[in-house]
Amino acid sequence: MPGEDDTSSLSRRRVLQAAGTTITISAVATGSAAAQPDDLERASFLDGRCPEATIEPSMGPCEGASMGACADDHPATVELRAAVEETLEERYPDAGALADAGFKPYFDTLDHDDDGWSHWLSPEYIGDDVMLDPERPESVLVDNESWRSIGVMFIATLEGEAVEAPTVFEAGDDGFPGPVYEAEPLDLEAGGEHHAPHDDHRHEEADDHHDDHDHHEADDHGSDHDDHAHHPDGDPDHCAPWHAHTGLPGRFSWWFYRQAYEQDFADGDLRLPCRTPCMMHVWTVDHPEGVYAHDGPPAEYRDVAPADDPDLETDAEPGEDDLGWDVLPDDLVPDQRPDDFSPFDW
Known part of the structure; x- marks a missing residue:
């Protein structure tokens, strides 16, 4: 109703503001003769702000990513x-258990090749102070x-903000090193190939968080990652399948999650990001391309x-x-x- 506070709901006008001007988006979508090159350049998914952006689904490796050591065995x-x-x-065996645990469903709208599977996202785990924790998948x-x-998707976030994706393990490791508690921030608006600007800010050590979850304590988990430096892209001796x-479908899905479930509109964050945070899959069903297939x-x-x-x-x-x-x-x-x-x- 007019005059009511509607910050918790999305409006088409706000989505148009996020993606570009109304004229631009309508022209791109409908193929109207009114679509001019200048209009296309103004669209946020095609303009200079996001030089890598595409309308079709697209993805690429994050900085330092490598499949070199990521053998299934x-x-x-x-x-x-x-x-x-x-x-x-x-x-979390099924959709009912996920709903009970507070996971939020997302069914791809723009990617018509999603092939019958969906993402269920946890605001709690996306917003906590740990990543790569098998007990707390984002x-x-x-x-x-x-x-x-049928699997999980780890998302490289700490306290809800995108961070650089860590090495998962080294070729010489005899087991999974454990969760990660700190990483450099990642600017989703920065240009370049998923590269993050380096600065001196780091998340605090896990033992400073006073978390009441035993598996969050750095003394018990994740300390082996301290010796795993950020490697060059494609390094054959480490596994980082991020x-x-x-592409517009992926960027839109992350944007929609933030608006629908974290209400970023209340903070004035209206634009689509230039890319999503770094993500990696771990499939628990057989996959012809392997456990970490994108x-x-x-x-x-x-x-x-x-x-059942x-x-x-x-x-x-x-x-x-x-x-x-x-x-x-x-x-x-x-x-x-x-x-x-x-x-x-x-």
């Missing part, structure tokens, strides 16, 4: 994947047919039994109805869905 990979699998089986990946969890999205596993690799009676207030059934906004209970659906803001509909 490396002891660190085996240990990390087993820890992730244990977390999913015991705590996002869980869910098969939309069975409603079962990627960032520069893309989702083909459907035949996600042939898992439907979830997930605790969701819906008439839909796993295995019969695909998971999506239309089958979720109202309390899991944001006031405005991503579909409401698709530039292909403007």
